[in-house]
Amino acid sequence: MGYDCQIFTGNINRPLAEEICRLLDITLGEAEVISFPGGETGVQIRENVRGNDVYIVQPICGNGEFTPNDALMEILILIDAARRASARRITAVLPYYGYARQDRKDRPRVPITAKLIGNLIVTAGARRVLSLDLHSNQIQGFFDIPMDHLYSINVFGNYLMEKGMENLVTVTPDVGNIKMTRAYSELLDAPLAIVDKRRSSETQTEVLNIIGDVDGKNVVIIDDLISTGGSLVEAATALRKHGALDISAVIVHPVLAGPAVERVENSILTELVVSNSIPVPENVQNGKIKVLSVASILSEAIRRIHNDESVSTLFGHVHVEG
Numbered sequence: 001m002g003y004d005c006q007i008f009t010g011n012i013n014r015p016l017a018e019e020i021c022r023l024l025d026i027t028l029g030e031a032e033v034i035s036f037p038g039g040e041t042g043v044q045i046r047e048n049v050r051g052n053d054v055y056i057v058q059p060i061c062g063n064g065e066f067t068p069n070d071a072l073m074e075i076l077i078l079i080d081a082a083r084r085a086s087a088r089r090i091t092a093v094l095p096y097y098g099y100a101r102q103d104r105k106d107r108p109r110v111p112i113t114a115k116l117i118g119n120l121i122v123t124a125g126a127r128r129v130l131s132l133d134l135h136s137n138q139i140q141g142f143f144d145i146p147m148d149h150l151y152s153i154n155v156f157g158n159y160l161m162e163k164g165m166e167n168l169v170t171v172t173p174d175v176g177n178i179k180m181t182r183a184y185s186e187l188l189d190a191p192l193a194i195v196d197k198r199r200s201s202e203t204q205t206e207v208l209n210i211i212g213d214v215d216g217k218n219v220v221i222i223d224d225l226i227s228t229g230g231s232l233v234e235a236a237t238a239l240r241k242h243g244a245l246d247i248s249a250v251i252v253h254p255v256l257a258g259p260a261v262e263r264v265e266n267s268i269l270t271e272l273v274v275s276n277s278i279p280v281p282e283n284v285q286n287g288k289i290k291v292l293s294v295a296s297i298l299s300e301a302i303r304r305i306h307n308d309e310s311v312s313t314l315f316g317h318v319h320v321e322g
Contacts, residue, residue, distance in 0.1 A: 230264045
């Protein structure tokens, strides 16, 4: 091709962007992303991007030092800087799409913030969006530009198959996550069970029943994100009461807010496997929490987009949607 592929990132998850670049055998682009004394974000791209294919890698999340709102402003300003520097095409790579749970009006006078985020990204100058394991598939429809929705099922599925757990049951802790859990069930050739629960408040849920047979089985709970960990620990406790033996969890996005880490470490879970879509401090990884990299998925998708190849074939025979 007659134009180059360049990758830039902000301050939220630089190690993931660097790993993506290593897999693509390119150097991470040089960009200064700072906070001014007044708290405003300042950006300067320090290399020529004119006519090039530019990818901005940035999850919309916090990392201990920066907040999700900082992350959002960084990627918006990076996109605007690249657009004003005459980049040929700008792709926003969002390993974690923050605000995704605010994707509908479920109460009077509330916003649809997930749609607002999409509008901001497009207005800033992105002409394509790449994201991983969205909280709901409908977010794809919030964009009038190409939106590639990637799945980490092959990364986690391979890990589970290598463990060789016998008598396994995949469990969804939420009815809305059945399709994804069924995909894991088919990949692992394991039956599926459902934790039937209701939400009693914004932060609390109540398990009502377990649909499916988990008695005397090893179970793995499948979900897209863990925030405070309350629902996960409740689900694990309910599964144990129904006779489950080894209980582990595969959850893609480790928001790990508030008491989440402590709850996981003190729970009956044997292991929580997450991705590096959101940075996890190294000291947290010494216990039950294990981190798998999704850089291979994102780098291959970037390579295919840059070369105008199919992205959907990344998933092979695994049927995730529908």
